[in-house]
Amino acid sequence: METRIDRIKKQLHAASYKLTPQREATVRILLDHEEDHLSAEDVYLLVKDIAPEIGLATVYRTLELLTELKIVDKINFGDGVSRYDLRQEGAAHFHHHLVCLECGAVDEIQEDLLEDVEAVVEKRWNFQIKDHRLTFHGICWRCHDSGPNKPEKDA
Amino acid sequence: METRIDRIKKQLHAASYKLTPQREATVRILLDHEEDHLSAEDVYLLVKDIAPEIGLATVYRTLELLTELKIVDKINFGDGVSRYDLRQEGAAHFHHHLVCLECGAVDEIQEDLLEDVEAVVEKRWNFQIKDHRLTFHGICWRCHDSGPNKPEKDA
DNA sequence: TTTATTATTTAGAATCATTCTTAACTGGTA
DNA sequence: TACCAGTTAAGAATGATTCTAAATAATAAA
Ligand SMILES: [Mn+2]
Ligand SMILES: [Mn+2]
Ligand SMILES: [Zn+2]
Ligand SMILES: [Zn+2]
Numbered sequence: 001m002e003t004r005i006d007r008i009k010k011q012l013h014a015a016s017y018k019l020t021p022q023r024e025a026t027v028r029i030l031l032d033h034e035e036d037h038l039s040a041e042d043v044y045l046l047v048k049d050i051a052p053e054i055g056l057a058t059v060y061r062t063l064e065l066l067t068e069l070k071i072v073d074k075i076n077f078g079d080g081v082s083r084y085d086l087r088q089e090g091a092a093h094f095h096h097h098l099v100c101l102e103c104g105a106v107d108e109i110q111e112d113l114l115e116d117v118e119a120v121v122e123k124r125w126n127f128q129i130k131d132h133r134l135t136f137h138g139i140c141w142r143c144h145d146s147g148p149n150k151p152e153k154d155a
Numbered sequence: 156m157e158t159r160i161d162r163i164k165k166q167l168h169a170a171s172y173k174l175t176p177q178r179e180a181t182v183r184i185l186l187d188h189e190e191d192h193l194s195a196e197d198v199y200l201l202v203k204d205i206a207p208e209i210g211l212a213t214v215y216r217t218l219e220l221l222t223e224l225k226i227v228d229k230i231n232f233g234d235g236v237s238r239y240d241l242r243q244e245g246a247a248h249f250h251h252h253l254v255c256l257e258c259g260a261v262d263e264i265q266e267d268l269l270e271d272v273e274a275v276v277e278k279r280w281n282f283q284i285k286d287h288r289l290t291f292h293g294i295c296w297r298c299h300d301s302g303p304n305k306p307e308k309d310a
Numbered sequence: 311t312t313t314a315t316t317a318t319t320t321a322g323a324a325t326c327a328t329t330c331t332t333a334a335c336t337g338g339t340a
Numbered sequence: 341t342a343c344c345a346g347t348t349a350a351g352a353a354t355g356a357t358t359c360t361a362a363a364t365a366a367t368a369a370a
Contacts (some may be wrong), residue, residue: 020336020347040327055349060328076231080357081327098282107282113275117268118291125264126296127253133290136273141281173366175318195357210320213358235328235356 004031007089025051026062030072030086037106039081075133077106083149093131100140107140159186162244166224174250180206181217185227185241192230192261230288232261248286255295264296 005051008027009019019027028048028074030038044059063084066072072084073094088095088110118129163182164174184201185193192282193201193292199214218239221227227239228249243265251264273284 018337018346022348055351057329057350058348061347063365074233076233078229078231098276099279101285107278107280109276113272117272120268121253121264121291125253125262127262127291128294128299129291130256132292132295133288135288136282136284137287138285139283144283148184173317175365177319196355208320210322212321212358213319214320237356 004089008071011071014015015069017065017069020143022051022054022058023062023065025054026059026070027066030066030084035108037075037077037083037085039083041081043084077135087148095134096136098136098138098140100143101137102139102143105140105142159244163226166226167220170224172220172224177206177209177213178217178220180199180209181214182221182226185221185239189241190263192232194236194238196236198239241267249288251289251291253291253293253295255298256292257294257298260295260297 005019005024005027012019012023017023025047026043028050028121029043033046036042040056040060040063043063044054044056047054047059062116063072063074067074067084070087075083075085075094075097076084077097077099085094091110093112093114096113098105098107098109099104114132114134121127122129158228160174160179160182167174167178180202181198183205188201190198194217195218197213199209199211202209202214218227218229222229223243226281227241229237230240230249230252231237232252232254240249246265248267248269251268252305253260253262253264255261269287269289275285276282277284
């Protein structure tokens with residue numbers, strides 16, 4: 001069976017880049033922390049465990065490359081750092097985020113939900129949409145009273 | 156008639172802050188450039204024309220204060236700088252943006268458009284929405300072929 | 311008014327994330 | 341072997357933002 005890494009390797013090769021050991025280590029960290037939203041520094045610290053000789057600049061360069069190839073998305077939640085988020089395989093658009101103002105948790109919404117809105121924007125504003133960023137700020141299910149009923153699993 | 160500045164002054168007072176000359180100069184610049192998306196540095200350079208003695212740190216402090224009071228919104232389009240955007244008076248939510256990948260133009264959408272999506276999110280993810288950030292990346296009407304038909308005026 | 315208190319400002323230093331520069335190293339190729 | 345393009349590590353440089361300290365202005369108490 002072809003692994004996720006194999007497919008990423010192919011994507012790199014298709015753009016005539018190599019999956020060097022440093023790049024592979026970086027990708028592995030991202031795969032191992034798919035749920036998280038790691039900063040470059042976070043990635044650096046984690047990747048050093050499995051590839052101690054790696055430099056921070058290499059991590060930055062690798063993340064930049066992966067962003068270019070749309071394997072990861074670079075996001076900014078307003079604290080001073082960029083965060084890197086593995087894109088769902090085959091996803092055309094970037095997924096959405098729920099940022100809790102209370103506890104700081106960042107949850108993900110994998111469903112698109114924006115089809116209708118995008119249709120309106122494309123038509124009314126005559127804007128050809130390539131991608132989007134959507135973040136909701138509010139109070140997560142863990143932090144407000146109306147019962148800790150965890151949301152259903154994403155579609 | 157009560158001006159926009161007067162109302163902002165009241166908002167400051169309501170939170171027991173004063174509209175100092177430096178703050179007033181900064182607000183004036185923001186009002187004079189409502190269409191734009193100025194960085195702190197941009198604001199600083201402009202405000203220096205009408206209040207030459209002002210310091211960059213004061214501009215940062217003022218923008219931070221205005222952000223706290225939700226008079227302006229701080230946004231980040233992925234270049235390394237934060238930009239400050241005057242919030243529409245009385246708007247509950249922040250407006251949306253269209254960023255052109257071709258020419259870099261940033262257009263605004265003042266309409267909400269997200270009512271339905273937010274209803275779904277509140278219910279399905281049990282998340283109490285306070286605000287949002289929505290940005291579309293793509294090709295603006297000026298940059299693509301299908302005729303330079305400017306979008307209709309915002310609602 | 312005088313004095314004490316507090317809020318605000320300025321200038322510049324400090325910090326922190328990110329990018330750049332340079333020299334070294336790699337694997338492939340003639 | 342000698343050469344070349346791609347990649348890397350280390351550290352310097354940059355640029356945005358925040359912090360610090362001292363000065364100033366506004367406010368409140370005496
Ligand atoms: Mn995510
Ligand atoms: Mn705007
Ligand atoms: Zn929470
Ligand atoms: Zn354009």
